[in-house]
Amino acid sequence: MSMTADVFEKSDVLAEFNPPQSARKMITIEDLSLVFETNDGPVNALSHIDLAIEEGGFVSFIGPSGCGKTTLLRVIADLERPTSGTILVDGTSPEDARLNRLYGYVFQAPALFPWRTIASNCKVPLEIFGLSKELQQQKTDKYLELVGLQDFHNKFPWQLSGGMQQRASIARALSFEPQLLLMDEPFGALDEITRDHLNLELLKIWHETGKTVVFVTHSIPEAVLLSTHIVVMSPRPGRIAKIIKSPLAKKRTLADRESPEFVAVMQEVREALANDHRID
C-alpha cells in the first residue's frame, strides 16, 4: 500500500461508505461512575459520565494521564465493571456485547504471539470462534490485505517493524468483523511518520467498513485528524470536561492539518484541556 497524503484518492472508497441514516446509538452511558478500592483509599477513576456514541462515529478520548480514558474504554469492553450508573453497548449489556463478539480491541502494544506467523496471529480469534479453516483463511487474506500486509503472511512478528506489527494487530481485531473497534493508544509508541501513515490507513478502514471506532490518544492533532467527536477528559475525579463535535468533512488528508478549521478545533481541544487543568 503506497504512502500517500490522500487516502481517499480512490473514488470507490467513499462510495463504499454508507453512513447510517438514523443516528442509532452504538454506546449509551448514563451517570456512570467507577471507584477503584486501593490500599491507599478509593480512586475515583470515572465520575458521573454521560456519553452517547452514534453508530458509524469515530470518537476519541483525550486528556492527561490518569483521567480515566483507558478505564472508560475497558468499561465499554466489559473488562471493568462500573460502580454505579448504566451502560448499553449496541442496546445490550457490555457482557452480552463481549460474548456476542461485538467489538475488536487493539492495545497500545501489538501483543502478537511471537511463535505464530502474522497470518496465524490473525487467525487466533477465528480459531477461538470456531470458523472453518477455509473461512479463517478468507478473513485473514482480506484483512491482511486491507492493512497492507498481504506479502507478510508467513513472517514472524519479530521480522516486522513496530508499525507493521500494529497493523497486524488491527487486522486481527478486524478479522472477525466486529461492528465496534476499541483502540487504546494504538499508535502511541510509534514514530511520527509511521503514525501519520497509520492514521490515514485507519481513516481508510473506517470509511471502507463503516465501523464505529472508539479511540484513546494523548495527541491533539491525532484526535482532530481522526474523529467525528472528541471527548476531552480531566482527572481527579475522571470526568468529561467537554465533547467537541468536529466540523471537518469526513474526507481528510494530512494537508488538512494546516487548514483554519483544523487549527480552530485543535485550539478548542487545547482550551478545554487547559480550562480543566488543576494543580493539586
Ligand SMILES: Nc1ncnc2c1ncn2[C@@H]1O[C@H](COP(=O)(O)OP(=O)(O)OP(=O)(O)O)[C@@H](O)[C@H]1O
Ligand atoms: N486496576 C486499578 N486499580 C486501581 N486503580 C486503578 C486501576 N486502573 C486504573 N486505576 C487508576 O484509575 C485512574 C484512571 O486510570 P486510567 O488508566 O483509566 O487513566 P488514563 O487516562 O488512561 O491514563 P494514561 O493516559 O496514563 O493511560 C488512575 O488514577 C489510575 O491510577
